[in-house]
Amino acid sequence: xxxxxxxxxxxxxxFGESGLxxxxxxxxxxxxxxxxxxxxxxxxxxxxxxxxxxxxxxIVAPADGTIETMFDTGHAVSLTSDDGVEILIHVGLxxxxxxxxxxxxxxxxxQRVQKGELLIEFDIAGITGAGYDVITPVVICNSDAYxxxxxxxxxxxxxxxxxxxxxx
Amino acid sequence: xxxxxxxxxxxxxxxxxxxxxxxKEAKKYSCTVRVAAGGKEADATRIMALMGLxxxxxxxxxxxxxGGDEETAAKDLEAFFQGNL
Numbered sequence: 001x002x003x004x005x006x007x008x009x010x011x012x013x014x015f016g017e018s019g020l021x022x023x024x025x026x027x028x029x030x031x032x033x034x035x036x037x038x039x040x041x042x043x044x045x046x047x048x049x050x051x052x053x054x055x056x057x058x059i060v061a062p063a064d065g066t067i068e069t070m071f072d073t074g075h076a077v078s079l080t081s082d083d084g085v086e087i088l089i090h091v092g093l094x095x096x097x098x099x100x101x102x103x104x105x106x107x108x109x110x111q112r113v114q115k116g117e118l119l120i121e122f123d124i125a126g127i128t129g130a131g132y133d134v135i136t137p138v139v140i141c142n143s144d145a146y147x148x149x150x151x152x153x154x155x156x157x158x159x160x161x162x163x164x165x166x167x168x
Numbered sequence: 169x170x171x172x173x174x175x176x177x178x179x180x181x182x183x184x185x186x187x188x189x190x191x192k193e194a195k196k197y198s199c200t201v202r203v204a205a206g207g208k209e210a211d212a213t214r215i216m217a218l219m220g221l222x223x224x225x226x227x228x229x230x231x232x233x234x235g236g237d238e239e240t241a242a243k244d245l246e247a248f249f250q251g252n253l
Contacts (some may be wrong), residue, residue, distance in 0.1 A: 045188035046215055069220045076184060078216050086216045088184065096183045109220070141215045143193075 019167040030153035049139035059120040076105030086141040102126035170242035184225040197234025
């Protein structure tokens with residue numbers, strides 16, 4: 001009885017057999033996070049993740065949830081999904097230094113978002129031209145809370161393709 | 169309870185990298201570590217919460233450690249802020 005109830009609860013929160021799948025917030029080429037040229041990401045200081053070399057200058061919500069921080073500079077956004085997954089999307093490396101140039105933020109702190117909703121637009125050519133690497137780490141900040149972390153993409157990822165599977 | 173205040177000198181404030189490093193540092197201690205700034209407060213072991221404080225250069229943060237190793241934690245974290253932020 002209790003077991004069955006737990007099973008149902010697990011399914012309800014997406015922790016059944018298949019785990020919890022996070023979708024890609026942008027289109028591009030998937031790169032292992034260990035190959036990102038910034039130790040903050042490659043050494044997983046902010047959590048485990050997957051990096052995407054953007055093919056298109058837009059970030060969408062990878063899940064239904066709430067925006068935690070839309071950085072004033074528009075170069076990064078973090079949200080907590082309704083399942084409790086803390087996701088940080090950091091567009092480019094060291095791009096805090098661009099102070100907002102080439103980025104347009106479309107959401108505010110605390111705002112509710114639906115999966116697929118536009119969060120940030122950015123100018124890939126502008127960022128690259130200013131001498132920055134535009135590779136975009138997608139990090140699960142609370143990956144410690146999950147026993148399983150499995151990157152799912154092949155070489156090319158489309159917007160909202162399956163990206164990461166988490167298991168409790 | 170041990171606390172200290174610190175005024176951020178880093179031009180970019182507590183952005184992703186320092187938030188990650190601070191979080192890693194705070195996790196070393198058994199005491200709770202809370203960072204308060206601009207009327208908001210964050211658990212220092214939560215990266216997202218730290219980034220959510222949106223701390224900028226010139227802002228003053230107040231750090232409070234509470235628990236068994238609060239003495240060491242406050243001392244080490246103050247050194248961390250001076251060295252990194």
